[in-house]
Amino acid sequence: MKQAQVCIVGGGCVGLTLALGLAKADISVVVLDGAPTQALPTDEYGLRVSALSIASQTLLEQLNVWPEIIAQRACAYTHMDVRDADSFGKITFNNEQLELEHLGHIVENDIIRYALIKELEQQSNATLMFDTQYQQIHQSESDVFITLKSGEPIIAKLLVAADGANSAIRKQFNMALSFKDYDHHALVATVKTKEPHANTARQVFLPTGPLAFLPLSDANTHSIVWSTSPNHCDELLAMNDSAFNKAVMAAIDGQCGLCEVQSARAAFPLKMRYAQQWVSGKVVLIGDAAHTIHPLAGLGMNLGLKDAAYLIELLTSDSKEFASTRTLRDYERTRKLDAQKHIAMMQGLKELFEGANPVKKLIRGVGLSLVDNLGPIKHLFAKEAIGK
Numbered sequence: 001m002k003q004a005q006v007c008i009v010g011g012g013c014v015g016l017t018l019a020l021g022l023a024k025a026d027i028s029v030v031v032l033d034g035a036p037t038q039a040l041p042t043d044e045y046g047l048r049v050s051a052l053s054i055a056s057q058t059l060l061e062q063l064n065v066w067p068e069i070i071a072q073r074a075c076a077y078t079h080m081d082v083r084d085a086d087s088f089g090k091i092t093f094n095n096e097q098l099e100l101e102h103l104g105h106i107v108e109n110d111i112i113r114y115a116l117i118k119e120l121e122q123q124s125n126a127t128l129m130f131d132t133q134y135q136q137i138h139q140s141e142s143d144v145f146i147t148l149k150s151g152e153p154i155i156a157k158l159l160v161a162a163d164g165a166n167s168a169i170r171k172q173f174n175m176a177l178s179f180k181d182y183d184h185h186a187l188v189a190t191v192k193t194k195e196p197h198a199n200t201a202r203q204v205f206l207p208t209g210p211l212a213f214l215p216l217s218d219a220n221t222h223s224i225v226w227s228t229s230p231n232h233c234d235e236l237l238a239m240n241d242s243a244f245n246k247a248v249m250a251a252i253d254g255q256c257g258l259c260e261v262q263s264a265r266a267a268f269p270l271k272m273r274y275a276q277q278w279v280s281g282k283v284v285l286i287g288d289a290a291h292t293i294h295p296l297a298g299l300g301m302n303l304g305l306k307d308a309a310y311l312i313e314l315l316t317s318d319s320k321e322f323a324s325t326r327t328l329r330d331y332e333r334t335r336k337l338d339a340q341k342h343i344a345m346m347q348g349l350k351e352l353f354e355g356a357n358p359v360k361k362l363i364r365g366v367g368l369s370l371v372d373n374l375g376p377i378k379h380l381f382a383k384e385a386i387g388k
Contacts, residue, residue, distance in 0.1 A: 002027040006178045007156035014287035014304035015162030016116035020063050021126050021312035023123040037130040038114045041072050046108035047188045047266050049223045050301035053104050059309050068115035075217045076102040079200040106214045144282050158323040159283045167289035176276040185233035186269040187226040194257030196220050208232050211251050235268050278332040291339040307335050
């Protein structure tokens with residue numbers, strides 16, 4: 001039998017960040033994950049990347065994993081270029097305007113996970129159990145009982161569901177979910193371009209959806225995220241490399257010159273999910289188990305890491321009763337409000353930039369141009385974009 005103050009189901013970046021923050025605060029944790037542990041990073045770029053905000057970087061620095069991330073592979077971006085392909089609207093900003101060293105970093109999710117696991121393995125009060133699945137979960141007023149498929153029991157004071165967008169724990173405890181299909185699929189790939197990216201994160205809004213060009217550590221290599229209709233996504237997946245290269249270059253309006261895809265292409269459907277209930281007794285949702293959002297602003301990972309940071313803060317300052325009802329309700333209330341705000345903002349942006357309606361095109365063009373030319377408003381817009 002294993003006992004811990006916190007059991008976390010889900011060994012992704014958010015669950016591991018929570019585990020490390022708690023372990024470093026002398027709170028015992030067990031992490032369960034059905035997948036194998038993270039392999040050593042290879043020379044090939046991973047297809048899933050995140051645009052980590054400065055706030056997320058600060059959290060990872062505090063947990064002593066940032067040096068390993070930088071040692072492996074990360075790209076600081078210093079400029080952002082956002083434009084509407086169907087109007088005259090455009091906005092650009094850079095780190096110097098905001099008096100910052102950079103605006104954020106593009107990092108492969110596998111590298112973030114690898115660095116977190118490496119640091120967690122040094123914590124005596126953290127137990128990592130990969131290739132491990134649970135069979136049953138029950139809770140009393142004060143404890144949660146987890147039975148593994150091997151039959152081994154685990155007892156914890158708190159169970160955190162970090163088991164992703166299709167969370168089985170959320171379903172088991174009947175936590176109501178708001179759901180909306182964005183009617184978009186996200187196609188991801190690694191692309192090399194003739195012109196260097198110059199540490200610039202680019203995004204162009206097309207009538208079918210946004211295309212992001214995110215700079216990687218190689219000066220001419222980008223990770224692309226193309227959010228588009230399911231039918232168009234299928235067409236892009238079916239193209240040969242030559243046709244796909246031409247389609248990507250045309251969509252980005254040749255900003256970086258000739259494009260050459262370097263990887264396989266993968267796609268996944270985009271859905272908004274928002275749990276109406278984040279706490280059930282001693283069971284708590286975090287990250288994608290609680291919310292998913294359109295990737296057009298790269299907020300998903302950062303929102304999840306903010307969940308982890310706030311839960312770490314609350315649990316480590318609980319002086320009377322560990323994981324009290326009051327503490328868990330504070331977490332739920334505060335993080336739900338932030339998630340609601342960003343989900344609404346992304347939905348508004350998606351609807352505004354979608355389609356070729358002449359009125360929308362005018363609003364987009366005038367709005368982006370005004371923001372780009374009005375210093376104080378542009379400053380606020382830029383700070384929101386980088387999570388400051």
